[in-house]
Amino acid sequence: MSANTAHTVPPFPADVPSHLLSIIDYRKLKDGDGLELDKLWMAATRHGFWYLVNHGSVTEAADMFQLTSETMALPLEEKLMYEQGDNGKSFGYKAKGAYVTDSAGNVDNVEFFNVAIDDALSFPHVTHKRYPPVVNGRMEPTVRPFVIKTSEICKTLLEAFEGRLGLPDSSLCRLHFANETSSGEARCTYSVVRPPLDSHSQNRVSLLAHTDFGSLTVLHNHRVGGLQVLLPGSDEWKYIQPLPGHLICNIGDALSIFSGGILQSSLHRVVSPPGEQLTCERISVAMFLRPSRSVILRALVESSDTIALAVNKHRRQGGTMDFDTGSTMSEWHARRLKNHRINNVKRQGPNTWLAGKGTEHSKLACTA
Numbered sequence: 001m002s003a004n005t006a007h008t009v010p011p012f013p014a015d016v017p018s019h020l021l022s023i024i025d026y027r028k029l030k031d032g033d034g035l036e037l038d039k040l041w042m043a044a045t046r047h048g049f050w051y052l053v054n055h056g057s058v059t060e061a062a063d064m065f066q067l068t069s070e071t072m073a074l075p076l077e078e079k080l081m082y083e084q085g086d087n088g089k090s091f092g093y094k095a096k097g098a099y100v101t102d103s104a105g106n107v108d109n110v111e112f113f114n115v116a117i118d119d120a121l122s123f124p125h126v127t128h129k130r131y132p133p134v135v136n137g138r139m140e141p142t143v144r145p146f147v148i149k150t151s152e153i154c155k156t157l158l159e160a161f162e163g164r165l166g167l168p169d170s171s172l173c174r175l176h177f178a179n180e181t182s183s184g185e186a187r188c189t190y191s192v193v194r195p196p197l198d199s200h201s202q203n204r205v206s207l208l209a210h211t212d213f214g215s216l217t218v219l220h221n222h223r224v225g226g227l228q229v230l231l232p233g234s235d236e237w238k239y240i241q242p243l244p245g246h247l248i249c250n251i252g253d254a255l256s257i258f259s260g261g262i263l264q265s266s267l268h269r270v271v272s273p274p275g276e277q278l279t280c281e282r283i284s285v286a287m288f289l290r291p292s293r294s295v296i297l298r299a300l301v302e303s304s305d306t307i308a309l310a311v312n313k314h315r316r317q318g319g320t321m322d323f324d325t326g327s328t329m330s331e332w333h334a335r336r337l338k339n340h341r342i343n344n345v346k347r348q349g350p351n352t353w354l355a356g357k358g359t360e361h362s363k364l365a366c367t368a
């Protein structure tokens with residue numbers, strides 16, 4: 001397997017429907033620039049997606065791309081020794097074809113390798129799971145620096161949201177960076193569309209429509225497209241153009257629930273790369289920040305009048321979002337993940353697909 005280089009990858013096509021996401025400057029956020037905070041707030045509350053530039057994690061991400069190529073090149077039998085399984089745990093390998101993509105039972109075309117944030121930080125001590133030697137060899141030089149750098153970015157974003165939501169300082173950060181384990185993880189993602197190609201190859205769903213389970217997702221996808229988003233109020237799936245040096249950030253279910261729905265957790269999916277990129281290898285690297293395992297997913301109404309007002313307004317207007325789920329983060333994650341797995345869907349029937357949904361229930365009819 002050879003990773004695509006800038007020379008071999010055709011450009012992302014200009015004639016496909018794409019979102020012009022806001023571009024937020026991380027350096028300005030760190031400096032407390034009010035206008036940049038306004039831009040972030042607008043993006044996070046309207047769309048739940050934005051680009052982040054000047055984030056200072058280009059080198060760390062480049063090493064993770066290298067790790068992705070090395071890990072995905074392992075023999076399938078070796079990767080399968082680390083398969084995540086059907087019990088709602090996501091650490092380790094996900095083979096392509098393990099997740100459903102629709103209610104008809106079609107399956108995905110994406111491989112993941114997930115490394116627990118806790119394992120990256122505690123290495124060589126194993127907190128959750130063992131990994132192949134190629135990952136272990138890069139745990140200290142590559143995965144740990146990536147996780148530390150990306151966690152700093154996430155902390156800055158959470159602090160900005162605390163301020164705008166009227167929450168006491170550290171209240172969101174404490175839910176994520178306490179002395180407890182979490183399901184948070186770094187992810188290496190790989191997919192390629194292989195011949196025979198037919199008229200359905202273009203635009204085929206390769207990762208199901210979903211909202212992210214946790215709080216924040218920070219994604220490096222620089223060249224080969226495929227990520228699409230269905231923004232609130234829209235009924236058209238549109239691409240997010242991959243841009244070198246730009247992080248793609250999005251809000252997940254947990255932050256949406258904590259904030260009484262003020263922060264948007266939007267539906268997204270991955271389809272085969274558009275236009276001439278169709279048969280290019282697609283690699284993306286992400287970190288998923290999730291609250292600690294025992295944190296209950298409910299709106300923080302006691303800590304913020306802004307959130308309490310938002311919940312009341314939502315209820316008065318007949319909204320159906322559940323702001324008191326009664327689920328811990330760990331239960332929410334396990335339920336959603338189990339219901340993505342084709343083996344569970346086969347065992348338990350088509351309703352499993354519906355039971356796998358997150359906060360999108362309340363907003364839009366899921367179209368895929």
Ligand SMILES: O=C(O)CCC(=O)C(=O)O
Nearest residue numbers: 189212221227268270284
């Ligand atoms: O690879 C991508 O562009 C995004 C994948 C994704 O949405 C996810 O892994 O949750």
Ligand SMILES: [Fe+2]
Nearest residue numbers: 210211212268
């Ligand atoms: Fe996602």
